[in-house]
Amino acid sequence: MTESPRLQSETKGGKVKYWQAAVYAKDGSWFYSKTWWQEGSKRQTSTPVEVFGKNIGRANETSPEEQARSEFDSIVQKQRDKGYSEDGSKAHIPTKPMLAHKYKDRKHTVEYPCFVQPKLDGYRMLKEGNGTAAYTRGGKPHVAECVAHLMWDTGAFMTDGELMLPHMPPLQETSRAAKKFRPDVSPTLHYYVYDIVDPGVPFIARHELLCSLVLHGRAPGNVVLVDTIEVHDETELLGAHAQFTARGYEGTIIRSGDAGYEIGHRSNSLLKLKDFTDVEFLVVDVEQGKGSFVGIAVFVCETSGGYRFNVVPQGTMEYRAELWRTRKGHIGKWLTVRYQALTEDGAPQFPVGITLREEGEF
Structure with missing residues (x-):
């Protein structure tokens, strides 16, 4: 077994949290797993992910161990x-966006009037003020x-x-345009802006500044202000x-007008x-569809309780066929699954796979 260094970071409340990974062989197969814990709490370990060789029979073949x-x-x-570092060392922590809680769980915290915006289904983008770089939700x-x-x-x-x-x-169409430059589609991407990253300024003032930066700051044509509406009650x-x-x-999206930006x-x-x-659920296997779905990918995902369920990905038949051809590369990734209810086993009912993500992208 090979273990990573023990990495650490801090929670929002200032507690130290730890993370460690391991890679090992068992019964002729290769696996990796992750363990995490906080000060004073028990360790939690993920379900081991089995890893297979890639490109078998080709010049760039890799063995299961490799x-x-x-x-x-x-x-x-x-x-x-993500900002984790080895014990005692100082890590560079990239700027990361403020994230939302669920309204149904925190509706009692809403103070009216507040502001609402449509929730978009794209990729988070934080743009440096000088326009030299832009970052994902995970800081990449x-x-x-x-x-x-x-x-x-x-x-x-x-x-x-x-x-x-x-x-x-x-979402997978935006993914295709955003993750690799494609001259036919990438230049048509839009940047829908809805906030400014500034912990010391309330949202109502940040929004006024954002409007000025977009409307009077010579923003490119594909930069769009997101509709923002003031509401006075539920x-x-x-x-x-x-x-x-x-x-x-x-x-x-519901925003408090008086609150700062919590990075x-x-x-x-x-x-x-x-x-x-x-x-997001971990992809532990990819199966081939049946009947009219032969030749397309069906993802096998696993809940935190270890229950496995199948998910058909959203998209065209061509896209799903490509996922089947490249199936081994998707095991160990995370699939965003959309659903309306859970079964007694904790699995989504009538799930739809929205997009594949690397850890750190959500």
Whole structure:
């Protein structure tokens, strides 16, 4: 067994949290697993992920051991990218966006009037004020060539928004345009901006500044201000939510006008309201569909309780066939699964696979 260094970071409350990974062989197969814990709490260990060789029979073939060690190195680096460091060392922590709690769990914290915005289904993008770089939700740089047409100088102010193709296409279409430069589609990406990253300024003032930076700051044509509406009670809030969903948005974002921007944390001043649930599940296998679905991928995902269930990915038949051809590369990734209810086993009912993500992208 090979173990990573013990990495550490801090919780929002200031407690030290730890993380460690291991890669090992068992009964002729190779696996990796992750363990995490906080000060004074028990260790939790993930379900081991079995790793297979890739490109068998080709010049770039990797054995199960080589592939397992490669993926082990990758997950350790991803944890470092999140701001974790070895005990006693100082890590560079990238700026990360404020995240939302669920409205149904925190609705009692809402103080009216507040502000609502449509919830978008794209990729989070934090843009440096000088327009030199843009970052994902996990703090990694966006592909520079894919977002070059969206960059402009906003001085000392980092903007927060969503990278997305117009007209609200399925998320995998935006993914195709954003993760690798494609001259036919990447230049059509839009940047839908909804906030400024500034902990010391309330949202109402941040929004006024954002409007000025976009409308009077010579923002590129593909930069779009997200609709922001003031509501005075829950009736108005739910009415706005009904309008947003009728227009095809996936839900509503609720913002406190008086609160600052909480970098890298979930906040009661930022809530999300949706009529369905999106959760990331680990992909532990990929099966081939049956009948008219022969030749396309069906993902096998696992709940935190160890229960496995099948998910058909959203998208065209061509896209699903490509997922089947590249199936081994998706095991160990995370699938965003959309559903409305859970079974008694804790598995989603009528699940739909929305998009594959690397750990750290959600």
